Amino acid sequence: MDFILISDFLDEIGCCRICTLRFLKPNIDDFLDVENSLKSKGIPINQQCKHETKRPKTNTCVACFNVFNFIDEIIMKVKSSEWLKHYEVKRFVTSYSLPVSLDLAQLQIWLALIEKFPNMFDSERPPDISIKDVMKNILNTKLSDDLHKEFHPDGMMINIFFVIDNEPEMMTKLESVAPELMVERNKQRKKFRTEIVSRNYFEKFFIPKNIKLEKFRQEFSVPPQEPSSALQLEKITFTGPTVFVAGRYNKFSRALSQSPWILNGKRITEGSVQEVIVDAIASYFKVSESSMTFMSSGREDVDVRCLGRGRPFVLEIMNSAKTFLDPSSAVQMEEKVRKSNVVAIRDLQMIPRDDLRHIKSGEEDKKKIYRALCTVDSDVTVEILERLNIEKEFEIQQWTPLRVLHRRTLMQRPRMIYGVKAFAVKDKPNLIVLDIVSQAGTYIKELVHGEFGRTTPSISSLIDMEIDIVALDVMDIDLNFPKSLNRT
């Protein structure tokens, strides 16, 4: 590849030194010292050099619209931002919103390069290292030094927005140069009421392979002319990282739902486990309650308590200001939740995103231990109790319960019951307490009364008499996640 010829051409059409280097197959690190990298590619520094690396604003680069001139301004603005104090994080990433005009300019140069150097540039593979990648490389290195933070994908995001005047006007011309490429886009636009073309759409479809040069030249010059409108740094925003906090919760009330129970805009029950927990945690991470998502390992009906070690849960916290949870703050949160008297949490800790799988997958492998309070019509006998002390595991077949049939598929599911223990209650002869160890996903109420024969065998069919369940507690969920902290 003849770098000098290409470099001369790019220089002539009005590319800055950084952009010239972008088209000379560089490594990404070459941009940390542009002149030296150009030199090593055989481009002399004084080679009819009309243009400086940083051009004066009157002389705008046709490829990048002088976007690289903003680097110092960006660093200055980031460093002086109030948000840096808000986000107590040690890592950062940057994201860029650049006008589509820059993609158009790239296409114009690309077409010109193919015309001029037909054997050196491909019509599908981009001819350059993108502006975004170069910006990232330069800025991330500088910001990392200036902010004393590490560049890392899990960090807070610094979003840098550029805009340009007259862009929409220019974009309408795309329709006339490549109407066939706009068919799909116009469908999307009708649906989503979005901009004429997005960067993604442009980059995917507007490539030389899909463009008829003659037609394209009717609206756009190849190579491009000096831009008539200026690029502006519109704003810089910050987004905190997404973090995950896990724990286990107890629910002591039979009137409290796990998540807010709202039907047709009306609240059915007051409060919820989720709200109590979120309320105790949100302020530490400096987020609103709506940026937290509550997940748990299964759920039960409202009237079921959750005792014992409790149910594992995870909170996904978006735009978090912190990436750590110190033990004393965690204990404070646990104490605050306990004051609700209906919910308690324990083992509160940060977890990596990967650990979500413990909550999300393998639902059917988990064992759950329940305690059910049941009534029988006659007095409980030793014979009944003995029949219901079952150490050997057995399988049941359970049709989708009638109470959820309207929204779930009708099917018969096999479920394992790993053991049953039966207890009598002093002075209450018609009550039986059953401790049941079952495969997760078993409908316990139906397992007890049999639901008109739709669950078989059932506790009712095993003792061949009517038995009904009046109260149910989860005593344990056999999942060792998150790890026990033994804090209290």
Next chain:
Amino acid sequence: MEKFYLNENEYPEGVSSITKFDTGEYPSVVDRYFTRFYHKKTSEDGNENEDHLILYHSNRVCLIGLAQSHIAFKKGIVGITYNIGNCDRSLNQVKGKHKKGGMNLQPLTTLAIITCKDGSEYKVLSCVTGKLIETNDRLKGNLNKLSIEGSGYVAIVLIKPENCEKAKSSLVSEKDYIPSCSF
């Protein structure tokens, strides 16, 4: 018996034992989830009670069966078939959340025919407009189940949301129900 007594000391402080739950006025499974409706029907001569019982769940699932006063119980039931005019209802299959493929039913669609000791036959009707979800194959070997409220359902029918009010108003509520031929 003592050795079976539950140890209630295992509960942590502030958490009440499950046995403290007030079981006083706890309604039965049918009463908890369903509302009773009746479809009144007499034989052509008007002398025999062929009333149906519809257990209506608030989620639009209905269990269709015979009312306790149905004449067939007095006569003694010896058979049931879902095979009506070469269309066997018990082969009905529904797929997915939307119950695709279920037979569409009108109130007068026959779900099953029961046979009594004296050879007389009685149709079990759908009573509501809806979709057939499930028949009850457990009845075949156990015909006395037919008289048990709930377990004796002949079919499960799902009513479309927009047809629920119409269905309920075409039936007789438990409060207003007087068995047919009870003069």
